Amino acid sequence: METQGGFLISRIKHLADRVFERMLKECGIDAFNGAQGRILYVLWQHEELPIGRIGQLTSLAKTTLTGMLDRMEEAGLIRRMANPGNRRQILVSITPKMKDYRDQYEQVSQKMNRLFYKGFSDEEIARFEVRLKAIIRNLESEGDDLENG
Amino acid sequence: METQGGFLISRIKHLADRVFERMLKECGIDAFNGAQGRILYVLWQHEELPIGRIGQLTSLAKTTLTGMLDRMEEAGLIRRMANPGNRRQILVSITPKMKDYRDQYEQVSQKMNRLFYKGFSDEEIARFEVRLKAIIRNLESEGDDLENG
DNA sequence: GACTTATTGTACCTTATAGTACTATACTCT
DNA sequence: AGAGTATAGTACTATAAGGTACAATAAGTC
Incomplete structure (x- = not known):
């Protein structure tokens, strides 16, 4: 069976990043960008987090976070x-x-997700996101998070 | 409805990138990395392509490709x-x-995709990839490819 | 308590990604 | 033919992402 999940995910990520950056600007948000927004997203939910935990929640490596947080603190x-x-x-x-x-x-x-999921029923979205979360678990089980920590 | 497609895709991309880089090395492929592999992937299928077309097929911006192709040519x-x-x-x-x-x-x-889709039936994989392609179309319809192209 | 190991984060470096501005070539329209 | 517009790619710059190596602290073991 010819599957290409990783390739398709890469394409979606690049397209979505560019669209999301544009939407943020168009909506007047210039205080931060998309990548920073994803870190803020988990901080809005948790108030206070150690860096390693932010890495788990965002799936970013801790070395990535050092630089990101430097800029965000600045x-x-x-x-x-x-x-x-x-x-x-x-x-x-x-x-x-x-x-x-x-x-x-x-x-x-939510504006982004409406475009993202255009033509999907609520049930299709829900089922799709269950699959995304299953894939995250599959990839995390590879021990990547241990090294990332 | 609380959806978070973009956030989940970002997480998958980061996790998958790290796992894939590791698999390439473990399998003895040190001539190129994951990002370069995705460009080679479309070139293996098409033999010869102008840069803009590679951008469409990989969803990378042309400015990204300039640097990538510089290194790959080198x-x-x-x-x-x-x-x-x-x-x-x-x-x-x-x-x-x-x-x-x-x-x-x-x-x-394929080794990567087996991990990626662990626990999925063939039919579930097929349905899931249909959704991924629909999302790509949704995002491309935003006119992003016009500026990129 | 001293020694070893694990955890937590940073410093440094390289590559990836893309935006803005630009050059060169092709196309269009009169 | 000439003027304007569109297309194709590059130069330059900034941020994002992560690997390797390291320092500091904590936890475990004898």
Whole structure:
């Protein structure tokens, strides 16, 4: 059977990234970009997270996060704070001014997903996302997350 | 309805990239990496392509391809040739030695897809890939390819 | 307590991706 | 033919992504 899941996912990622960047700008969000938005997305849900946990939730390598968080801290989007309970850990949280962006970001995300899933029924979307999550589990089971940690 | 297609696709892309790079190395392919492999993938199918067409087939921006093809040419993977029939175009083709890698790459791809789709029936895979292609069409319809092309 | 191992994050480097601006060529229209 | 427009690709720059190597802290073991 000729499958090409990885290739198709790559194509979708590139297309979606370009469309999403454009939507953010068109909707007047210039405080952060798409990649930063995905990190903010998990921080809006958790308030405060160590970097390794952000890596798990976004599937980004910790080395990627070092640089991303540097730029986001520089831009005033997030703050790094030492964790007194575990001095190896750095706790990341959103700055007060960024909390207000959550609704705006959510609206652009939903606009994006309406295009993404155009022609899909609600049930088809739900079933599709179940598959996406299964694939994430498959890939994570390969031990990638252990090294990523 | 709370959907998060773009976020899940991003996660899959990052995870899949890391796993795929590792598989290529483990299978002894060190002549090229995953991103280069996706460009070779369309060249194996078409023998000779102008750069813009590679962009359409891979969903990469032409500016991305300039740099990628520079490195691939430098590494002896591909060749650029002027198109006498249209002097704006550059035709890209695979070097003879790279033609032999096609089978090897295909095997690693299929190994990757077996992990990717672990627990999926053939019918589920087929249905899922139909959805992926629908999403590509949705995103392309946003006019992104016009600017890219 | 000292020694080893595991965890957490960073520094440094390379490649990938794409936007903006540009050059060169082709096409269109009068 | 000449003027304007569209197409094809590159140069330059910035950000994203991650691998290798490392430092600091914590946890486990004797």
